Amino acid sequence: MTSRTPPRPTGSHPRGGTAGGENAVEVRGLSKRYGDRVVLDGFDLTVAAGETYALLGPNGAGKSTAVEILEGFRRPGGGEVRVLGEEPLGASRSWRSELGIVAQQTGDLGPYSPRELIEHFGGLYPDPRSADEVLEMVGLAEHAGRRAGKLSGGQQRRLDVALGIVGRPRLLFLDEPTTGFDPEARRQFWSMLEGLAGQGTAILLTTHYLDEAARLADRVGVLTGGRIVAEAPPAELGGAAARVPVVRWRDRSGTRREERSERPAELVSRLYDEHGGEPEDLEVRRPELEQIYLELIGESATSGPSHDIHRTEAAA
Ligand SMILES: Nc1ncnc2c1ncn2[C@@H]1O[C@H](COP(=O)(O)OP(=O)(O)OP(=O)(O)O)[C@@H](O)[C@H]1O
Known part of the structure; x- marks a missing residue:
């Protein structure tokens, strides 16, 4: 673990x-x-x-x-x-x-509403979730009775997910x-x-x-x-090596500099001394x-x- x-x-x-x-x-x-x-x-x-x-x-x-x-x-x-x-x-x-399957692309769901489709597909499984539970889970309760083809792209994707999870x-x-x-x-x-x-x-x-x-x-x-x-x-x-922090700053000539350091605070402190203050555009980030x-x-x-x-x- x-x-x-x-x-x-x-x-x-x-x-x-x-x-x-x-x-x-x-x-x-x-x-x-x-x-x-x-x-x-x-x-x-x-x-x-x-x-x-x-x-x-x-x-x-x-x-x-x-x-x-x-x-x-x-x-x-x-x-x-x-x-x-x-x-x-x-x-x-x-x-x-x-199995529940939500493919990259799904076909035309015809003239049916999300509730009808969920109930229909739920009927194919031995222990389906109720249509109300699924509609609530995917955030489509407000659109339960609309024609699926009239839903927005994101709402249709939620319907795809609904049909993927109805069978538990x-x-x-x-x-x-x-x-x-x-x-x-x-x-x-x-x-x-x-x-x-x-x-x-x-x-x-x-x-x-x-x-x-x-x-x-x-x-x-x-x-x-x-x-x-x-x-x-x-x-x-x-691995750990990929996560060594990166220190970025601009040197006195305005050139962007970058160095990876296991001890970024030490590097920043050294830069501070060298620059007589905080270097321009200083940032410390862990990848x-x-x-x-x-x-x-x-x-x-x-x-x-x-x-x-x-x-x-x-x-x-
Ligand atoms: N039925 C097929 N016949 C011939 N080549 C195929 C077929 N299906 C996929 N390929 C090719 O196999 C490669 C892998 O495709 P695949 O769709 O599995 O990749 P992917 O990682 O899912 O890509 P993406 O992130 O774009 O969805 C691609 O070069 C694709 O063109």
């Missing part, structure tokens, strides 16, 4: 072990190619029961491909894939009823769920996900928003060059997830797929 306290209301969860049941996702050596294009090559992933895992990676890295294989919608090229204990391709109907999934796949949300809607959505995670739902999230990953995920994994090249809790990604992520994908692009994995914590 790590020293990081997951930012969620209920505190602990069964991360990293099988005490609360089998891992939600176990993938070993997954490969996938489209024609000559290798998209996944030696992709390994474990998501523990109840864990929230954010899969990060540049456009075209293969995140959706990996997720669609886990959902049973795409055939893996090779490797082992287990989701809730079963091989997704050709898995049973009861297995599917334990044990594992929820969210492919870029908050694209098109305004900042307030995004924060409400995060609280909703924290509530779901607090109830023990495992969540596999893909996102390009690093603040979203930092806020929600127990662990993040960076997919590039066909495999996960770094994996850790958001506060530990890239955040976004900067560390950008460094990791840059590093991986130059070292290729054989690049060593940086793991500071792996689930069991």
Whole structure:
């Protein structure tokens, strides 16, 4: 376990072990190619029961491909894939009823209202949430009777999420769920996900928003060059070296300077003495997830797929 306290209301969860049941996702050596294009090559992933895992990676890295294989919608090229204990391709109907899926794009929902759609899709599951509960959870209660096609983009996305959670999934796949949300809607959505995670739902999230990953995920994994090249809790990604503070200032000639230091206060004190006062534009920053992520994908692009994995914590 790590020293990081997951930012969620209920505190602990069964991360990293099988005490609360089998891992939600176990993938070993997954490969996938489209024609000559290798998209996944030696992709390994474990998501523990109840864990929230954010899969990060540049456009075209293969995140959706990996997720669609886990959902049973795409055939893996090779490797082992287990989701809730079963091989997704050709898995049973009861297995599917334990998954919630919010794809990157969803189709036209026709002339129906959110309430009608939630009730309809809820009817396909053995123990659905009530339409009122789901509408409240995703913040669509006020729009329950409107025609889905007339909802705004962000409201339609909430409806997609509503249809993903109506069946009380044990594992929820969210492919870029908050694209098109305004900042307030995004924060409400995060609280909703924290509530779901607090109830023990495992969540596999893909996102390009690093603040979203930092806020929600127990662990993040960076997919590039066909495999996960770094994996850790958001506060530990890239290891301690990536988090050495950066001190920036302007020297006497007005040139911007930058130095990384384990002891930034000492450096600042030295600069203060040298400048006879505070240097211009002085700032001390600890690199955040976004900067560390950008460094990791840059590093991986130059070292290729054989690049060593940086793991500071792996689930069991
Ligand atoms: N059905 C397909 N046939 C051929 N190539 C495909 C197919 N689906 C995806 N690809 C290609 O595979 C690569 C990975 O695509 P994928 O959608 O999995 O990436 P992604 O990481 O989800 O990207 P994004 O962040 O842009 O959503 C891309 O180069 C894409 O063009």
